[in-house]
Amino acid sequence: MKDSKIERIRKDMLTACIKLADLGFLAGVGGNLAVRIDSKLMAVTPSATDYYTMKPEDLCILEINGLKMVEGTKQPTTESGLHASFFSLRPEIEVSLHTHQPLASAVSLLGLDMDIASEEGKKNIGPFVRIVSYAPSGTPFLVRAFRSRIIKETNGYLLRNHGLICGAFTLDQTIANVKLVEKEAARFLRNRIEKNPNLSYMPNAVKDQLLSAL
Ligand SMILES: [Zn+2]
Known part of the structure; x- marks a missing residue:
């Protein structure tokens, strides 16, 4: 029974990775995905693999507690500790x-929590995305920093000077969530540029150009 569940999860993860790569969330810029199998096991994407040529068996099955690999031949993502913490x-x-x-x-460069304005975002992620202090990626220091910030009020965390980690209840919701956070980030940055008195010296043409990029 468990084997067929793992098989299905691997297939669904593959489909989700292709969707995310097509949307520009994974391809070329890295990133990784993990799905819970049960209270003890999770499936994670392998490190340094092209998502378009990835096969179901390339996904690694790890113990959540301790990260021991129980199935798979590739090296699991170096961020497995973050997913396991979640x-x-x-x-x-x-x-x-x-x-x-x-x-x-x-x-994430600003080192601030980011508020979420949309109703859908508040419902699926929470009222804000929480900042996690900087530590080098793939290290126990980052895992520790992340663990210390996890709360039940939000599913979204900005890893300072690095990127985003977002939790969800389904793969489809995960994809919707990262799209949503990107939209909220555009709004957040636009707001800060428009309302920042320190930017008043900036010629309007430059400001407009900056805003149009968001
Ligand atoms: Zn990363």
């Missing part, structure tokens, strides 16, 4: 996605 501290989260999406990553 699954262990938030037992209701089923999917964890890490991206380097451009606008959310830009907001």
Whole structure:
């Protein structure tokens, strides 16, 4: 029974990765995906693999507690510890996605929590996306920093100077969430540019150009 569940999860993850790569959330810019199998196991994408040529068996099955690989031949993503933290501290989260999406990553440079304005975002993610202090990617320091910020009020976390990690209950919702965060990040940045008195010296033409890029 478990094997058929793992098989289905692997297939669904593959489809989701292609969708995310097509949307520009994974291709070329890295990022990785994890899905909970049960309370003990998770499936994660392998490190440094082209998502368009990835096969179901390339997905690695790991223990959430301790990250021991129980199935797979490739090296699991170096961010497996982040996904495992999400699954262990938030037992209701089923999917964890890490991206380097451009606008959310830009907001992560500010070192601030980002509010969420849309109703859909508030419902699926929470009233804000929470900042996690900087630590180098793939290290236990980043895992520790992330763990210390996980709360039940939000499913979205900005890894400072790095990117986004977002939890969800389904793969479809994960895709919707990262799209949503990117939109919210555009709004957040636009707001800060328009309302920032320190930018009053900036000629309007430059400001307009900056805003049109968001
Ligand atoms: Zn990363």
